[in-house]
Amino acid sequence: MSSGEYQKGLLEKMPKTIRKIFNWGRSFSLWPVHLVTGCCSPEYMQLFGPRYDLERWGILPLASARQSDVMIFVGNVARKMMIRAKKIYEHMPEPKWVYVVGACASSKGPFPESYSLVRVKDYMKVDMFVAGCPPKPESIHYGFLKLRERVLNEVGMYESAGAIKST
Ligand code: SF4
Numbered sequence: 001m002s003s004g005e006y007q008k009g010l011l012e013k014m015p016k017t018i019r020k021i022f023n024w025g026r027s028f029s030l031w032p033v034h035l036v037t038g039c040c041s042p043e044y045m046q047l048f049g050p051r052y053d054l055e056r057w058g059i060l061p062l063a064s065a066r067q068s069d070v071m072i073f074v075g076n077v078a079r080k081m082m083i084r085a086k087k088i089y090e091h092m093p094e095p096k097w098v099y100v101v102g103a104c105a106s107s108k109g110p111f112p113e114s115y116s117l118v119r120v121k122d123y124m125k126v127d128m129f130v131a132g133c134p135p136k137p138e139s140i141h142y143g144f145l146k147l148r149e150r151v152l153n154e155v156g157m158y159e160s161a162g163a164i165k166s167t
Helices: 003-013 016-027 038-048 079-091 103-107 137-152
Strands: 032-036 070-074 097-101 128-130
Touching: 016 137, 032 038, 032 079, 038 070, 038 097, 038 103, 038 137, 070 079, 097 103, 097 137, 128 137
Parallel strands: 032 070, 070 097, 097 128
Antiparallel strands: none
């Protein structure tokens, strides 16, 4: 039994009220480990400045993989980077979510014929996409709030276990 399945079993046995408390706590402590590249990156960086201040939602950057529960891809993702990202993803405990920002990470954006860029969804289950080239900081912020809703409602929790495609 994988640790994800074990945790899922524990969660299912808990009374609903306790689960709600757990999920409420998780929704205010989403710590992203991030892969941020390309011209989308300045849009993402603004989220941790005073104007958008994502930390007020408990979303802290710079956490280590062992303490993170969201993997965020921003900008263009190369095949070689994805191999490393996959290893980091495997270090993250369950439950965990994947958040993809921008056209490049979603669908290779303006580089559909690139030999080196990949789409994140071909390698792991993605829980949230934000479209745009680049998306505005407001859109990325909104995506995080929608992801919080999924956490509160247990949408997609534990489904990611074993969902990674080999490279
Ligand atoms: S989606 Fe557009 S803005 Fe973002 S990294 Fe790709 S080309 Fe740049």
